[in-house]
Amino acid sequence: MKFKKAVIGIVLILLFIILILPLFLSSKFHFKKSITIKLPLEQTYQQVKSFDTWVIWSPWNKGDSTAKYDYLGSTGTKGSTIAWQGEIIGVGSNTIIELSPNKYIKNLLVLKKPFESNADGLWEFESTESGTKTTWTVDAPLSYPFGRIRGLITDKKLHRDYEKALDRLKNTLENNETKLNH
Numbered sequence: 368m369k370f371k372k373a374v375i376g377i378v379l380i381l382l383f384i385i386l387i388l389p390l391f392l393s394s395k396f397h398f399k400k401s402i403t404i405k406l407p408l409e410q411t412y413q414q415v416k417s418f419d420t421w422v423i424w425s426p427w428n429k430g431d432s433t434a435k436y437d438y439l440g441s442t443g444t445k446g447s448t449i450a451w452q453g454e455i456i457g458v459g460s461n462t463i464i465e466l467s468p469n470k471y472i473k474n475l476l477v478l479k480k481p482f483e484s485n486a487d488g489l490w491e492f493e494s495t496e497s498g499t500k501t502t503w504t505v506d507a508p509l510s511y512p513f514g515r516i517r518g519l520i521t522d523k524k525l526h527r528d529y530e531k532a533l534d535r536l537k538n539t540l541e542n543n544e545t546k547l548n549h
Contacts, residue, residue, distance in 0.1 A: 418449035
């Protein structure tokens, strides 16, 4: 009898964690951060809109020797896409859906593996005395219940990854390391 009560108690706790707790968790992931890159606005914009350079500064592809990339469409234009597949980075794509020269770039991130998720990205560029203020915003819905639970677990890590990506972008561009070695 005690065993049966313990099993029922564990099941009720798991149901609470899986079904009730997510009701109180955020239904979206949001990231927004600005950095200043010590380069002219036009140069910064050109580098960010070119997916060819993303593989240089993106922290997500480092350490995945199995990663393969496909570039679709005319680079840096509406509809251009980078698609990837790798054991560590999974399967996904990033597509430019709208852009205004030297002002902003909107993109759609689609993840297929290890889990399915979409995110809207926005890059904004503003000329300043010290270079280009570059702002990256990412918004993604978190599905109920598992997406919200995953969001609770991964939110801080994703923020760190996006911050690392911005820092790597800044260092890559300021040190003129945008040439691919392939």
